[in-house]
Amino acid sequence: GVLSLGGGVGFNRFVDAGGFSNYETNEGVLVKWTPAPNIQLLPFWSRTDFYDAHVPENYVPDGPFLPNPNPGRHFFGPDWAHNRQFGSNYGAIAEATFSGGWDFKAGIFRSVQKKPKNFYLELDGLTQQGIGELNVYSDPPSNWGSTSGELSLARSFAAGPLTHRVTLSLRMRDFNANSGGSDIIDLGSVAIGQYIHLSQPVFQYGAQTLDHISEMTPGLSYQLSWKDVGIVGFSVQKPHYHKRSLVGGTATPIITKDEPWLFNMAVTGFISSSITFYGDYTEGLEDNGLVPQSATNRGQALPAIATRQMDAGVSLHVIPGVSLVTGWFDIHKPYFNLSPTNLYEEL
DSSP: OOEEEEEEEEEEEEEOTTSOEEEEEEEEEEEEEEEETTEEEEEEEEEEEEEEEEOOOEEEESSSSOOSSOOOSSOOSOTTOOEEEEEEEEEEEEEEEETTTEEEEEEEEEEEEEEEEEEEEEEEEEOTTSEEEEEEEEEOOEEEEEEEEEEEEEEEEEETTEEEEEEEEEEEEEEEEEEOOOEEEEEEEEETTOOOOOOOOOOOOOOOEEEEEEEEEEEEEEEEEETTTEEEEEEEEOOEEEEEEEOTTOSSOEEEEEOOOEEEEEEEEESSSSEEEEEEEEEEEEOOOBOOTTSTTTTOBOOOEEEEEEEEEEEEEEETTEEEEEEEEEEEOOOEEEOTTSOEEEO
């Protein structure tokens, strides 16, 4: 009732139909400490390692056709073209409740991902007979690290059949990454299904791109619950988003700023003991992740994107333990993908 500890380790061998394979190890530990009945602390740590990861070739046909033969469930690239990657997540969550309906929550988190060794194979200009030019991309060591945290203070109070809840929150994030600087070497003409037995060439790496993102988002929400009638809630947030990118080989950084007002509302109505309807409108500023490996600007941190979503539906309680839910939703967000020049950007 005061202190508990859990943990685990895992080992996996993964092979998929496209020829990807790796060895993976996982370790994690979680501590739950309750120093007082109204206080709880949850520190945690985990790590994942990928070893001997073989990433299959990316095939680019020289026209609107599928090459023949199709690649099988094997890695045909050179033995030295295997990748190494590891990442860790750790932090702590704290919760406390106080008299008068006050609730306090806090969390701090650190996520790190590193790629000491990364190769990417691409078979370009494939003919219908499955012959093309094998290009090998090699990246210098790259790192991504993010420190984030959140504080929230809420109070609930009842007045007859009504229950009010007000929440103040503050979220913060600091992200740093270095990527790019890759070199490409043409290993010559090869065929699909042909094993490559070539010694590793010497790659000449260039300057890397440095990305830094800082974000701070204060928020305020209010929720009203009316017993046996419904629930309605409103919230507003004001993110302060700042991104600084220094592209390798340039002297002037690219600065991106965004400070939108984000509004959200939700409603739930109890038509009867067996029928409930719901609806909400949500605005967000989402992290857009990193550019995929198949792009020329792979590994770079993408800018945040503004999103909007509406949804509504009805839930019908049919029999004990069974409900029928029908819903409608509408999502709007910018679309990112590969351009004709193989640049991953907003289209």
